[in-house]
Amino acid sequence: MSEVEVVRSYVRGRWHVSESGYRPLVNPANEEVLANVSSDGIDFASAVKFARDRGRSGLQQMSFAQRAGLVKQMSTILREHRAELLELSRLNNGTTRGDGAFDVDGASGTLAYYAAIGKKLGDTEFLCEGEPIQLSREGGFVGRHILVPRPGVAVHINAFNFPAWGFAEKAACALLAGMPVITKPASATSLVAARCVELIIEAEFLPEGALQMICGSVGDLLDGLGPQDVVAFTGSAETAAAVRSVLAGRGTLTRLNVEADSLNAAILAPDVATESRTMDLFVRDVVREMTQKAGQKCTAVRRILVPETMADAVTDQLCSRLETFVVGDPADENVTMGPLATQGQLQAAEEGVAALTASADLVLGTAKRIDGRGAPEGKGYFFGPTLLRQRESAEAGAVHRREVFAPVAALIAYDGSVEGAAGLNALGGGTLVTSVYTDDLSWLQTFAAAGAASTGRLYVGSEGAADEAPGSGVALPQSLHGGPGRAGGGEELGGLIGVGLYLQRLAVQGSPTAIAGFDPTA
Numbered sequence: 001m002s003e004v005e006v007v008r009s010y011v012r013g014r015w016h017v018s019e020s021g022y023r024p025l026v027n028p029a030n031e032e033v034l035a036n037v038s039s040d041g042i043d044f045a046s047a048v049k050f051a052r053d054r055g056r057s058g059l060q061q062m063s064f065a066q067r068a069g070l071v072k073q074m075s076t077i078l079r080e081h082r083a084e085l086l087e088l089s090r091l092n093n094g095t096t097r098g099d100g101a102f103d104v105d106g107a108s109g110t111l112a113y114y115a116a117i118g119k120k121l122g123d124t125e126f127l128c129e130g131e132p133i134q135l136s137r138e139g140g141f142v143g144r145h146i147l148v149p150r151p152g153v154a155v156h157i158n159a160f161n162f163p164a165w166g167f168a169e170k171a172a173c174a175l176l177a178g179m180p181v182i183t184k185p186a187s188a189t190s191l192v193a194a195r196c197v198e199l200i201i202e203a204e205f206l207p208e209g210a211l212q213m214i215c216g217s218v219g220d221l222l223d224g225l226g227p228q229d230v231v232a233f234t235g236s237a238e239t240a241a242a243v244r245s246v247l248a249g250r251g252t253l254t255r256l257n258v259e260a261d262s263l264n265a266a267i268l269a270p271d272v273a274t275e276s277r278t279m280d281l282f283v284r285d286v287v288r289e290m291t292q293k294a295g296q297k298c299t300a301v302r303r304i305l306v307p308e309t310m311a312d313a314v315t316d317q318l319c320s321r322l323e324t325f326v327v328g329d330p331a332d333e334n335v336t337m338g339p340l341a342t343q344g345q346l347q348a349a350e351e352g353v354a355a356l357t358a359s360a361d362l363v364l365g366t367a368k369r370i371d372g373r374g375a376p377e378g379k380g381y382f383f384g385p386t387l388l389r390q391r392e393s394a395e396a397g398a399v400h401r402r403e404v405f406a407p408v409a410a411l412i413a414y415d416g417s418v419e420g421a422a423g424l425n426a427l428g429g430g431t432l433v434t435s436v437y438t439d440d441l442s443w444l445q446t447f448a449a450a451g452a453a454s455t456g457r458l459y460v461g462s463e464g465a466a467d468e469a470p471g472s473g474v475a476l477p478q479s480l481h482g483g484p485g486r487a488g489g490g491e492e493l494g495g496l497i498g499v500g501l502y503l504q505r506l507a508v509q510g511s512p513t514a515i516a517g518f519d520p521t522a
């Protein structure tokens, strides 16, 4: 046994501590080992069976409103332990207080939102969609679409960058729908998610088997899944492809939702004046979306599209703001941007920027690890804000293909036309969010018609929104999160859209009296 703490998994109603196969979890600001993680020794098939047998029956005996009560309690617990979770986030994710809060408050806020909409669904066991539909000439035979919980287990595989929110946003939807959850945080940053689950389990309000957690590798968890189960995966496009291939190879048609990576674009339209509120909003948003969580957000801006005539002025404005960031150990209160989360992320950032420089000039940044304020010399995975500028044709280069998961973005000058902007946006192969900054409604609408199908969310920055727009990187639970193509093709959040992943839609047909019985409001 290691002397360092081992992150526990929670399987079949018991805590599991692996005794081999450890991977170390480190503080990315000083590389000190915080804990070990491993899933060795877990019987994954029995975890799946336990969820299906115990968890499902407990949850599906409850109404939507009752399950919303569970989700509410989860939110309350995370809020009550906010300070502790923020500290763990600093230690294991290297987050500043603000960046940690983005994850931890995002988790409790999303749970609270789903608790509220679940409560409104009421004491019903299924949901109706739309109105009854007349199916016969005289109206004696009608139909209605209803949604019922799927009798399986929801397996949630999460990325390293949002350990709390990733766990919570998926669990909220699945538990509200009545599906038991097996959650698997990314190994490298599993301390925050593990503590969230620990706090919830120890409060003893969830039905047995409703929530299990695997810390460490996924093992053969996916092998035991069947057609009524759901896998919700968040991570890189590469791992998503591996998950798709495992499930397809088994031929069991398990439902899969993928939230993958994305080359999000921020587009400045030609109507925006250099001295204007919309320009200020654009610069503020781009800087925030490049640097928040050290650029380790799936919704971060990676491509900055600016009309040729404005490219120099925008480059100067971005640089002067990015240069003010103090990179270092977030334990130092003067630090405004923390390190990357792992040695692997640092290496990928260095390699990624090198690849981008094949067709872009480095305008700001060193393209290499730097020392961080308050951190031991030579230690910590620090990477400064990095701006590149596309050198060759706007269409060419790795900037449209390679996600550098770090505070890195490239400015691309375009001809200012709607077609030019839409075409470049589409080269990213599908984004989670594309932000357009304009006060010209006609430009916006033409862009939406030409280019909206390449994104999951169109965020419009304008003078009218300048005071309240939260930034393009915020995945609000009310709005859809997910994007086409490279972004994974998934659909999460968006109110009941996200819950729908865990429900089976069916058409019920019969007499008006029989169908009226399905209406919870009747």
Ligand code: NAP
Pocket (backbone or CB within 6 Å): 157, 158, 159, 160, 161, 162, 184, 185, 186, 187, 188, 216, 217, 218, 234, 235, 236, 237, 238, 239, 240, 242, 243, 259, 260, 261, 262, 297, 298, 403, 405, 432, 487, 488
């Ligand atoms: P990753 O390396 O793809 O890992 C994601 C998750 O998959 C981790 O829990 C990982 O577990 C697990 N995993 C690894 N190999 C697996 C396999 N063969 N089968 C099943 N699961 C496997 O991604 P990451 O580095 O954690 O996260 C960064 C990426 O996620 C970025 O590309 C980012 O854009 C994307 N992301 C997308 C969203 C979104 O909502 N669209 C949100 C956040 C992040 P281990 O950690 O144990 O290896």
